[in-house]
Amino acid sequence: MDIGVGIPNTVPGATGPQLLEWARRADQAGFSTLATIGAVSYPGYEELTVLAAAGALTQRIRLLSNVLIAPARSAAELAKQAVTVDQLTGGRLTLGLGIGWRSTDFQLTGRSFGDRAQRFEEQLRQLRTAWSGEPLAEGTRPVGPAPVQSSGVPLLIGGHSDASIRRAVEFGVGWTAGGLPPQAVAPLVDKVRSAWSESGRDGEARVVALAYFSMGDTEEESRRYLLDYYNPMGSEIAEMIAGSALRSADAISGAVEAFAQVGVDELILDPTVSDPDQVDALAGVVL
Numbered sequence: 189m190d191i192g193v194g195i196p197n198t199v200p201g202a203t204g205p206q207l208l209e210w211a212r213r214a215d216q217a218g219f220s221t222l223a224t225i226g227a228v229s230y231p232g233y234e235e236l237t238v239l240a241a242a243g244a245l246t247q248r249i250r251l252l253s254n255v256l257i258a259p260a261r262s263a264a265e266l267a268k269q270a271v272t273v274d275q276l277t278g279g280r281l282t283l284g285l286g287i288g289w290r291s292t293d294f295q296l297t298g299r300s301f302g303d304r305a306q307r308f309e310e311q312l313r314q315l316r317t318a319w320s321g322e323p324l325a326e327g328t329r330p331v332g333p334a335p336v337q338s339s340g341v342p343l344l345i346g347g348h349s350d351a352s353i354r355r356a357v358e359f360g361v362g363w364t365a366g367g368l369p370p371q372a373v374a375p376l377v378d379k380v381r382s383a384w385s386e387s388g389r390d391g392e393a394r395v396v397a398l399a400y401f402s403m404g405d406t407e408e409e410s411r412r413y414l415l416d417y418y419n420p421m422g423s424e425i426a427e428m429i430a431g432s433a434l435r436s437a438d439a440i441s442g443a444v445e446a447f448a449q450v451g452v453d454e455l456i457l458d459p460t461v462s463d464p465d466q467v468d469a470l471a472g473v474v475l
Contacts, residue, residue, distance in 0.1 A: 189448040191474045192221030192252065193467060194398070194458030195242065198232035199413055202462035207233065209464040211242035215249040217471035223252040223284075223398075223456045228260055229292035230417060236269045243277030251281045254364055254398060254456055255346040257288035259304040260297045263311040264331045267318035270341045271332040279336030284364045284396070285312075286346035290420055305351065312359040316340060344396055348376060357383045362394030362453070367429060370446035373397055377451045397452045399443050400433040402460045403469040407435050410460035433460055437473045444474055 193214050196202045214222050222242055224235040239251040251273070258266060274281045287304045288294070294301040314324055319340035321330050335341050344364040345356035353376070356363040363380045365373045377395050384393040402410040414430035434440045440457065447455045457474070459466055 189444070189452055190220035190454040191444065192223055192250075192396075192454055192456040193219045193470060194223045194225065194254070194456055195238060196459045196462040197224050197235060197238045198226060198230055198417065199459060199462045200231065200416070202233070204233075206462050206464055207238060208241060208245055210459075210462075210467055211245050211249075213464055213467040215246035217467060218475050219249060219467075219471070220454060221250045221252050221282075221456060222246070223254040223458065224256075225254060225398075225458060226256060227288070227290050227293055228257065228296050229290050236273050239281065240273045240276050243273065243280060249280070251277060252344070252396075252456070253282075253284050254344070254396065254458075255284040255286040255366075257290075257293050258285040258311050259287055259307045260293045260299055263314035263318070264324055266311065267315050267324075268332040270315075271319060271335050274335045274337060274341050275333060282342045282344060282361070284344040284346055286352075286366075292420075309355065312343070312355060315343070316359070344394065350379075353380050353383050356380060356393065357387045357389065360393075362396065365395065365397040365452070367398050367400065367432075367458075369432065370397075370443070370450050370452075373447070373452065374450035381451070394453050395451060396454045396456060397447050398456045398458050399447070400429070400460050401440055401457045401470065402433065402435050403437075403466055403473075406461045410435065413460050440470070440473050 195210050226235040235253045235256050270283055287308045291301045318331050319335050343360040344362050345360045346364045380393050411430045415426045418426040418429050434443050
C-alpha cells in the first residue's frame with residue numbers, strides 16, 4: 189500500500205511558507221502523494237492553487253485533491269484549472285471529486301445545492317469532452333491545452349452512495365473513501381471492485397482512503413481544528429471525527445496495517461496541525 193500525506197491547506201493559522209516547506213519535505217521524504225482537502229466556505233487555501241505551487245517545488249510526488257467540491261464550480265473552470273496544474277506539474281495531478289455537503293459552498297459561489305448530484309454527472313462528461321480538445325458549447329473554442337496525461341487528468345470519485353460508486357466506475361480510475369475507519373471502508377472496497385469487474389473495465393479500480401493524524405504534544409490543537417471543520421455536521425459527528433484522529437506512532441502504524449488488510453491501495457494521512465516538522469515525524473513512522 190502506498191502512503192501519501194495531506195498538506196494543511198485548511199488548518200487554521202497555516203501560512204503560505206509552511207505549505208511550501210511541507211510540500212518540499214513530503215517530496216524528499218518519499219511519500220507517494222501530496223493531497224488537499226477543501227471547502228469554499230471554510231477558511232483555507234484553494235486546493236488547485238496550492239497543488240500548482242507545490243508542483244513547482246517538487247520533483248516526483250503525485251498531487252491529489254481529496255476531494256474538491258466539483259459542482260461548486262463550472263465544468264469549464266474546473267477543466268481549465270485542472271489541465272493547467274497537469275501541465276505545470278508534468279502530469280502528476282489526480283482530481284479527487286465529490287458533490288459536497290456544505291450548502292454554504294454553493295451559496296457563496298451562486299450555484300444551487302439541491303441538484304448538485306445531477307450537475308456533477310454532467311460535469312464529469314464535460315471534463316472528458318474538454319480534455320479531448322472539444323469545445324463545451326457550440327460556437328466556443330476548447331477551454332485549455334491538452335493534458336499531459338493522454339487519457340486526461342485521472343479522476344477519483346468520493347462518496348459512500350451507490351451512485352458515487354457507479355460514477356467512480358463510469359468516469360474514474362477509482363474511488364476515494366474519505367475519513368471512514370477501516371472496518372467501514374472494507375465493504376465499500378468490495379462494492380467498488382465488484383462494480384468495476386461487472387462493468388467490464390480493464391484492470392482494477394484504485395482505492396484511496398484518508399485518516400487524520402498529528403504527532404507529538406498536539407492533541408488540543410488537532411481536536412480544535414477538527415471540531416471546527418466538521419461542526420456543520422453536528423457536534424456528535426464532529427466529536428467522533430476529532431476523537432478518531434491518529435495521534436501516536438502506534439495508532440498510525442495500526443491504521444496503516446488495517447487499511448492495507450481491507451484492500452486499500454493508498455492511504456493519505458491528513459494533517460491536523462500545520463508545523464512542517466510533522467512531515468518528518470510521520471515519515472519516521474510509516475516510510
